[in-house]
Amino acid sequence: MRKPKQTFLFLLILTLAACSQPVIEQSPTIAADSSALVPTSTATPAPTPTPTSTPVELTNDGNLAILAGDYETALKIFQAALSSSTDPQLVAKNNLGMGQAYFEQGNYGPALDYLRLAAAAEDITVAGRAQYLLAQSYTRLERYDEALSAYDTYLQLRPGLIDSHIYALKGDLYAFLGDYTQAIANYQESYRADPDGGSEALAIKIAITYEDSGDQETALALYQDIYNTSDNGYTSAEMDLRMGRIYYAREQWDQAYAYFQDAVTNFPYAYDAYTALVTLVNDNVPVDEFQRGLINYNVGNYALSVEAFDRYLATSPVENADATLYYKALATRAAGAGNGEDKTDEAIALWWQLIETYRSSPYFIDAWEDIEYTQWAYQGEYQQAAETALRFVTRHSDEEEAPAFLFLAGRSYERAGMLAEASATWQRLPNEYPSAEETFQGIYFAGIVTVRMGDWAAAQPLFSRALVLTADPAETAAAYLWIGKCQEALGEMSKAVDTWKQAQLADPFGYYSIRAEDLLIGQDPLTDPVTYDLNPDLTPYRQDAEIWLRETFGLAVDINLESPGLLANDPRFQRGLEFWSLGLYEEGKAEFETLREAFANDPAQTFRLIVSLVDIGLYRTALVATTNLLKSTGLEGELALDAPEFFSRIRFGAYYLDWLLPEAEAEDFSPLLLLSVIRQESAYEGFIGSSAGAIGLMQIMPSTGAERATLLNWPEDYSIADLYKPYVSIVFGTNYLSHWRTYFDDDLYATLAAYNGGPGNAIAWQSLAPDDPDLLLETIRVEETRNYIRLITEVQYIYGWLYGDPAER
Structure with missing residues (x-):
């Protein structure tokens, strides 16, 4: 449905381009400075290459060090490679690597020296990439003419590859310099060259530049068209604001206010609607007070929001x-x-007023939930919150939300320390709502709080009842685990052993089966195998994977599964590799994700892609592609581990070892546990962020990052951007885990709870179950944190199984 709209916008831009007829100014091509000397005074001393590291391997290792954000190590590796090879192609690649590492450091002097050497290479790929990095360096140095010239040279050397990106960068520079004609021309070239037919963001940039150039009519036409074609409310609000401002500057008040009102009425969640609202209010233009209240609420002006809502209610709406x-x-x-x-x-x-007045309101259930939540979370009135939830169940027992409210009532009683009441409330679930999804959890937690009261004999039948309420393997294993713990507490050890064996078999590789195995052998949670070998080399396992792939999917013998193979001819692969090589990781990933989705039903191409992704370090996408490939054959969950080991070693990879192992040793932390945390936090992706604000490989919060940087006095000139560097993330994350492990006296469950759910919560939870890790887990009140610990336990177990002694599997 979007294609015709985008095509229309594209045609409009082309039409406007034809009318204005700007000419793209070609900057003089920079001649490669072949006379530049290799810098010596600023070069980092190189370590002696190990006998097993060939120059090619060193170059690859250097590129991975750049990906990890460890630029000092990258410089040492590239310098070692330069010292060990005279091959012109390798020398060029390593000069490029040196230049890129210095560039990433912000050390532009030596960066320019090495990049100029690389730009003189006969290898067009190396020379082109060097020109791009030269342009970036010149931009940082505010040498804009040289930057534009380098971009032009890149386009000459690497045409048709990432042209859209380069033209957009040129457009940005011209716009910054105030040369709007050239800026528009380059943006239009960028739009034309976009493989997806031109992006909305680029269309907005073109329109803004027309406005900046003084061509308001063209800008208005583009803004209106973007508004008409966009399905993004934030974009629509921005277009309303921009069009309104143009008319406002012309003192065409009616047109301006109409656009501002449209933003206020239709897009109250967008900040641009707030900006439009401010103008309307300042000009004494009447506005819808409900929308005014909603907008102020969304931007955090709560007092003004209440005032607006009061004015709206005063009209008896x-x-x-x-x-x-x-x-x-x-x-x-x-x-x-x-x-x-x-x-x-x-x-x-106010919520009670809504509930009593508007029974059919879509906010009716929300109001009940917010009352219950406010009572326990804000007021600390846990018993009152429980009573509110029970009041809902009494009034509305037939509502589909009733079982959830009954469960919430039990949880609030548990928070209040009223464990008997919590148990009794949760025991109502199987009687009143036997088929509800909360029923197993209710009777299960009834057993847990009964254990907390010390009544193991009364708890055991509750877990037995939970057992008959479920067919889910994980829940079955959980019930068996706790039945066994009750039997152990009651002195029935032989029965406990038999029950734990049933738990162990119920859900292989699942958390509760793993814990049952621990209990059977007298082992603490999260214990590593006695021996394991974190060897990242996939070569020994690849042939079996290829044989399995051919047999499973019926691939002809003559189909070559080498990587990249046929992928190398795909423009998306070429663009992805180019972006990735230039350090534009998000752009590169976007191209590779497009490929992954396109080849979802092509096992040969998917296999080639997986291998290539691992080679360059895009592990998360490789993991997803591998998981989906196995799933297409019915292998998911524990069954996926039956696939050839090659695939398991990608899904549970030995990644970032050059940075992880030293930190694990320094903090006396299990490498397997660190890898498990990394997999759970980011799936091995360093440039990822979360909606909660966590950043990077180990998902460090900015406040935690600043705290660690101060404590460690590293890295130099720390900024939040450092958290996107896997090297920094590993150091900070491991140090933070180590800190809380010490605080919690080596209690790894409490440590992981602090990492995920916050130290304050973890301290409270541990105080309720200080001596039993299984009870601590079930006492954690945040489901996300319980799942976090369970999943990390499962992943660490798989790592031990995969990299441990095969004879012990």
Whole structure:
């Protein structure tokens, strides 16, 4: 559905281009400075290459060090490679690597020296990439004419590859320099060259540049077309604001206010709607007070939000009265918290008003949930929260949410320390809602709190009842595990052993089966195998994988599965590799993800892609491609481990070992556990971020990163951007884990709980179950954190199984 719209926008841009007829100015081509000398005074001393490291291997290792963000190590490796080879092609590649490492460091003097050497290479690929990095270096140095010239040379050397990206960069430079004609021309070339037919972001950039150039009519036409074709509300609000501002500057008030009102009315979640609202309010233009309240709430102006909602309610509205009460309650609670005042009772009163007045409101259930949540999370009134949840169940026992409220009531009683009441409440679930998804958890947690009360005899039948309520392997293993623990506590050790054996068999490679095995052999949780070998070399396992692939998918013998093979001719692969090689990892990943999706039903191409992705260090996409390939044959979950070992060693890779192993040794931390945390946190991807603000390979929060940087006095000139470097992330993450392990007296469950759920929560949870890791896990009240510990346990077990002694599998 989007194609015709985008094509229309593309035609509009081409039409505008034909009318304005800007000419792209070609900067003079920079001649490669073949007379430049290799720098000696600034070069990092190189270590002696090991006998097993060939110059080619050293070059590859250097590129991986750049990916890891360890630029000092990269420089040493590239210098060692330069010292051990006179092959012109290798010398050129290593000069490029030296230049890129210095560039990433921000050390532009030696970067330029090495990049100029690489730019003089006969290898067009190396020379072109050097020109790109030269252009980036010149830009940082504010030598813009030289940057533009280097970009032009790149386009001459590497035409048709990432032209759209290069033209956009040139457009940015010309726009910065105030040469809007050339900026527009380059942006239009970028739009034409875009393999996807031109992006919305680029169309916006073109329109903005027309406006900056003084051509408001063209800008308005483009803004309007973008508004008409976009399915992104944030973009639509931005276009409203931009068009409104043009008319506002012309003092064409009616047109300006119409666009501002459209943003306010239709896109209240967008910040640009707030900016439009401010103008309308300042000019005394009447606005919808409900939308005004909603916009102020969304931007955090809670007091103003409440005032607007009050004005709206004062009109006795027919529409949105329920929504107004709901959001006014949220704003009231937030306003109080922001000012250090307790306004939670006022908020709760508003939600009760909504509940009693608007039974059919879509906010009805939300209001109940917010009352219950506010009572325990804000007010600390756990018993009252439980009673609220039970009140809902009494009033609305037939609602589909009733079992969830019954479960919440039990949880609030548990928070209050009213364990008997919690157990009794949770025991109602199988009686009143036997088919609800909360039923197993309810009776299971009834058993857990009964254990916490010390009544093992009463807990055992509860776990036995849980056992008959489920057919899920993980839940079955959990019930058996706790039945066995009850039997052990009651002195029935032989029965406990037999029960744990059943738990061990119920869900192989699942958390509770792993814990049952630990209990059977008297082993602590998260214990490594006695011996293991983290060898990242996949070569010994590849042939078996290829044989399996041919047999499973019926591939002809003459199909060559070498990598990249046929992939090398695919423009998406070529673009992805180019972006990746230039350090543009997100852009590179986007191309490779497109390939992965395109070849989802082509096992040969998928296999070639997987190998190539591992080679360059794009492990997350390789993991996803491998998982989906196996899933297409019915191998998922534990069954995926029956596939050839090659695939398991990709899904559970021995990655980043040059950085991980030294840190593991320095902090006396299990490498297998660190790899498991990394897999769970980021799936081995260093340039990833989360909606919660965590960054990088080990998902470090910025506040934690700043704290670690100060504590370690490293790295020099630390900034948040350093968290995207896997090397830094591994150092910080391992040190942070080590800190909390010490605090919790080597309790790894509490340590992982602190890492995921916050130290304060972990301290509280451990205090409730200080001596039993299994009880600690079940006492953790945040499901995400419980799952986190379980999943890391499973992953670490698989790592031990995979890299340990094969005879012990």
